[in-house]
Amino acid sequence: KNEVEQSPQNLTAQEGEFITINCSYSVGISALHWLQQHPGGGIVSLFMLSSGKKKHGRLIATINIQEKHSSLHITASHPRDSAVYICAVNTGGFKTIFGAGTRLFVKA
Amino acid sequence: GAGVSQSPSNKVTEKGKDVELRCDPISGHTALYWYRQSLGQGLEFLIYFQGNSAPDKSGLPSDRFSAERTGGSVSTLTIQRTQQEDSAVYLCASSLRVLGELFFGEGSRLTVL
Numbered sequence: 305k306n307e308v309e310q311s312p313q314n315l316t317a318q319e320g321e322f323i324t325i326n327c328s329y330s331v332g333i334s335a336l337h338w339l340q341q342h343p344g345g346g347i348v349s350l351f352m353l354s355s356g357k358k359k360h361g362r363l364i365a366t367i368n369i370q371e372k373h374s375s376l377h378i379t380a381s382h383p384r385d386s387a388v389y390i391c392a393v394n395t396g397g398f399k400t401i402f403g404a405g406t407r408l409f410v411k412a
Numbered sequence: 413g414a415g416v417s418q419s420p421s422n423k424v425t426e427k428g429k430d431v432e433l434r435c436d437p438i439s440g441h442t443a444l445y446w447y448r449q450s451l452g453q454g455l456e457f458l459i460y461f462q463g464n465s466a467p468d469k470s471g472l473p474s475d476r477f478s479a480e481r482t483g484g485s486v487s488t489l490t491i492q493r494t495q496q497e498d499s500a501v502y503l504c505a506s507s508l509r510v511l512g513e514l515f516f517g518e519g520s521r522l523t524v525l
Contacts, residue, residue, distance in 0.1 A: 335511045347503065347516040354511070390455065394511060399468050400445060402455040 307331050310391050310403035317410050323378040325406045327391030330372065334398070338365050338376045339390040341405070347390070350376070381410045414438075416517035418504050424523045425494055433489045433520045437506030444487050445507075445514070446479060450500040458502075461487060462510060494524045 308329045317323050327336070338350040351358050351365040353374065358365050362381075367374040378385055391403040417436040425431050437444050446458040457471040461481045472478070476494075481487040491498055501519040 337514060339514075339516075346518045347505075349514045349516070352511075352513045392455070398443075398460050398462075398510060399470060400447070400455075400457045400460075402447075402457070404454045 306404070308391055308393055308401050308403040310389075310406050312406060313404065314407045315409070317381050317408070319382060319410055319412050321381050321410075323381050323385075323408065323410075325376045325389050325391075325408070327374045327376070327403055328372060329374075329391075329393050329401075331393065331395055331401065333372075333393040334396055335394045336367055336374050337392040337394075337400075338374075339392060341388045341390060343387070345387075350389075378408075383410045383412050386410050416504055416506050416515050418502075418517035418520050420520055421518065422521045422523075424525065426525050427496060428493055430490065430492045431494055431522060433491075433502050433522070435487045435489070435504030435506075435517060437485065437487070437504070438508075438515055439485075441506035441508050441512075441515070442484065443507045443510050443512065444481060445505045446487070446489050447503040447505065448500045449503060449519070453500075455503070458489070491522075494522075496524050498522060499524045 311326045336353050341347045353367045362379045364377040388405040390405045419434045444461040448456045459479050460468045463484045476492045479489045501521050503519045504517045505514040
């Protein structure tokens with residue numbers, strides 16, 4: 305079992321839909337990151353969380369430390385949101401462990 | 413510079429040769445990470461620097477891999493006696509402080525023939 309599990313692996317949505325991507329982890333962490341990677345593109349950091357909830361535009365990220373779970377929500381999804389979304393955790397020693405990613409496709 | 417800069421962007425080499433990959437982090441960023449993304453695979457942690465020291469080298473795949481960082485700035489990842497399985501995109505990221513937001517470079521694509 306991977307130490308960081310994401311679900312779903314693949315997600316197709318219609319433009320305008322509300323999207324949720326989940327991340328569960330089994331190790332102790334000091335921080336959790338949500339990253340975005342467009343096809344053939346670089347990686348952009350969306351959020352870094354150690355507790356609670358953060359919002360940026362149409363994106364919301366939450367983390368529940370007790371349940372070892374985080375979610376990334378996209379409201380009013382748009383085709384330009386199509387990308388791979390990656391959950392990553394920093395362990396206490398600052399090693400980074402990555403989830404396998406969620407490939408999102410938003411249809412117009 | 414404005415962002416994390418990596419060079420070369422592409423490198424093709426023959427099996428057995430040594431390669432050096434360079435990362436120039438955002439000025440003032442104390443933490444620097446190296447990662448690897450093999451074709452169709454997820455991201456893999458290689459090494460982390462805090463200043464010039466690397467407290468965690470556990471991700472380096474073999475003793476053919478080494479990394480250094482000088483002056484708390486530029487870092488070099490060296491792969492000796494390259495093998496075909498070393499072919500991947502090598503990514504560098506930096507952050508202002510430990511547990512800060514990560515800023516990624518565009519990566520160095522290494523192809524070992």
